[in-house]
Amino acid sequence: xxxxxxxxAVLLAALLGLLALAIxxxxxxxxxxxxxxxxxxxxxxxxxxxxxxxxxAFLAWGLAGVICLTALSRRARLNAEHLxxxxxxxxxVLTAGAxxxxxxxxNDPGLGxxxxxxxxxxxxxxxxxxxxxxxxxxxxxxxxxxxLVGPLxxxxxxxxxxxxxxxxxxxxxxxxxxxxxxxxxxxxxLNVPWAxxxxxxxxxxxxxxxxxxxxxxxxxxxxxxTLKHLVASLAAWPVFTALRAAALAxxxxxxxxx
Numbered sequence: 004x005x006x007x008x009x010x011x012a013v014l015l016a017a018l019l020g021l022l023a024l025a026i027x028x029x030x031x032x033x034x035x036x037x038x039x040x041x042x043x044x045x046x047x048x049x050x051x052x053x054x055x056x057x058x059x060a061f062l063a064w065g066l067a068g069v070i071c072l073t074a075l076s077r078r079a080r081l082n083a084e085h086l087x088x089x090x091x092x093x094x095x096v097l098t099a100g101a102x103x104x105x106x107x108x109x110n111d112p113g114l115g116x117x118x119x120x121x122x123x124x125x126x127x128x129x130x131x132x133x134x135x136x137x138x139x140x141x142x143x144x145x146x147x148x149x150x151l152v153g154p155l156x157x158x159x160x161x162x163x164x165x166x167x168x169x170x171x172x173x174x175x176x177x178x179x180x181x182x183x184x185x186x187x188x189x190x191x192x193l194n195v196p197w198a199x200x201x202x203x204x205x206x207x208x209x210x211x212x213x214x215x216x217x218x219x220x221x222x223x224x225x226x227x228x229t230l231k232h233l234v235a236s237l238a239a240w241p242v243f244t245a246l247r248a249a250a251l252a253x254x255x256x257x258x259x260x261x
Contacts, residue, residue: 094124122153
């Protein structure tokens with residue numbers, strides 16, 4: 004029988020509580036205006052062009068993170084935090100493609116694909132936070148759980164219309180990340196300021212909610228949803244900065260070949 008440390012036990016209880024909420028919570032329908040985006044301009048034959056093209060920001064940060072990981076030594080790349088960082092950045096690359104696909108023709112199936120990419124990025128991000136604050140095995144287990152529950156919540160929403168399970172995955176994960184921000188980092192872990200990551204995510208959600216208002220305030224220059232993509236991608240910046248510092252340290256300590 005695996006003996007859990009105190010914080011691991013608390014995390015398990017929190018995850019089980021979120022799972023119970025997703026299962027027995029009330030039915031929450033998808034908002035009727037979900038696909039009603041303000042900026043519907045067509046550029047170069049691309050519908051909803053700004054919302055589509057702004058996903059390049061996710062692609063850029065995702066590729067930057069993956070490239071940064073290759074600068075680590077082979078041994079360092081096998082570290083649980085770095086593996087989960089790889090999952091996060093790979094998830095950003097997938098999110099870029101999935102979100103662009105959805106915004107070309109906004110509908111429920113496309114949104115489902117978009118959310119699958121996000122679920123992978125969430126799994127890597129939260130798993131990384133848990134690995135650096137609680138334990139590597141807890142981080143890997145958390146990521147694995149999200150990789151299972153995330154797609155299941157998307158599938159359940161598509162067949163039932165109940166978006167609550169996905170909401171629990173998304174917002175419950177951010178609450179857990181906020182908790183991680185208050186826990187002292189483990190020695191040698193990535194120095195990611197998780198409070199900054201959460202703040203960026205919060206601003207992105209505000210911009211998303213104010214999609215039409217921002218489009219009107221800027222006289223049709225840019226929409227809140229487009230800005231949401233650009234700002235949300237910046238959540239990768241603190242992770243990338245911490246990973247780059249680890250890569251530089253790895254390069255310094257790596258023995259030279261004669």
